[in-house]
Amino acid sequence: MKAAVVGTGYVGLVTGVVLARLGHQVTCIDKDPEKVAKLAGGIPTIHEEGLGPMLSACIDEGRLTFTTAYDEGCPQADVVFIAVGTPEDSEGKANLTFVRAAAESIGDVISGRTVVVTKSTVPPGTNRKVKQWVADKAPAGTDIAVVSNPEFLRQGSAVYDTFHADRLIIGAEDIRAGDLVEKLFAPLEVPVLRTDLESAELIKYASNTFLAMKISFINEMAQIADRIGADVTKVAKGMGMDRRISPDFLKAGIGYGGSCFPKDTKALTRIAEEAGYEFTYGKATDHVNDQQKNLLVEKALFRFGSLKDMNITLLGLSFKPGTDDMREAPSLSIIESLMEEGANVTVYDPVAAEKAAPLLPETVVTANDLKESLDGSDSVFLVTEWDEFKQMDLSMIASLCSQNILFDERNVFTEEDVKSAGIEYHSVGRRSVYPEEVVKTAAYYDKVQGL
């Protein structure tokens, strides 16, 4: 089959490459000529495992092309995907400017029957608008069908997730259009759920908000664990052994970031509000996430009294490992908090340093490797759990940092790990660990209980 994909961000590019890989003829359209030139040359514009070789192979085999021109892909396509961004607007709603522009540009070049599939995350009701936006520009009598096909891939494992998806949601009123999309993805052999348009649109928001809520829930358990001296990782393990709960998305840490959870949780709260309903969980999930980002800075302030003029190393910048994406990365608010407290901040990230550079305050120093980042530092914040940090020799902290203290925002290390390295260790929802020779300060849970 022939497919056109509008937008070559995470969702669009991965969809285009995977469809080409499945044997379809795919044209990817993007308004950015520089991006198009890079991609056409086989150079991936995002850091995503397995994407590069697949991209080059599909181009070489002549099944994947890139262009800025809608008329080179849409009129010929059996299916046209819209996979452009829906960023958060100033009121927390999804900004549909790019979706509308894409729909209108598709309308400008098509005639005859066209199936338009929305992959972008859009509020319920948007697919009906897409149909109207396309129709407004298309010649009279054009037969347009819309399908909602939300995307659930995760950054960092986008290609794997697309080939091993848990489900394919196809929302359509036009049965023939739904059948066509099902056929397009049939080689993936993924379980399919057919729904109406609004349910498909809501499934995406509900899924993301539910996962975000699970993270905020376990982060609140960490806050409670800190106050009673429990270990949140054990609590999560015990909870996750109940199959009804499942162990996934129960890792306490710094709070969720990225391009989806923060935006979609807020957007669903707004969708509910506009529909006349107060979505209590959405608001609470968002509030807990904001509060969580400060937990270890608070612990550091408690430990040191003041962070003024301290040299602090921050390990990891991207919102999670496996990606260089800096959208809503919690590292940025931690850097801001540390600097507000007067600390000097040095950062190191094995992949995201380049993407992060324009977002960092001028006084932040970017180190080229782990050793350089630790050299002369007072203490260390581990923010993104890259393998390089998970596998690091903790005795480096003891030998290179003046106060050998690690603040671990991701609960990467065990008590045994840090004890054998002889460092002091503060983490999330777990008791702090002190080396024998260090005069033991009061435990954080004593402090928050006012002991």
Ligand code: UDX
């Ligand atoms: C998410 C959804 O998983 C995906 O289905 C959707 O299509 C897009 O949004 P993504 O943002 O790429 O994907 O990353 P994910 O791996 O889900 O992590 C999101 C955030 O939650 C990260 O900041 C991560 O560090 C955090 N997280 C995740 C936790 O803090 N604890 C967990 O247990 C899991």
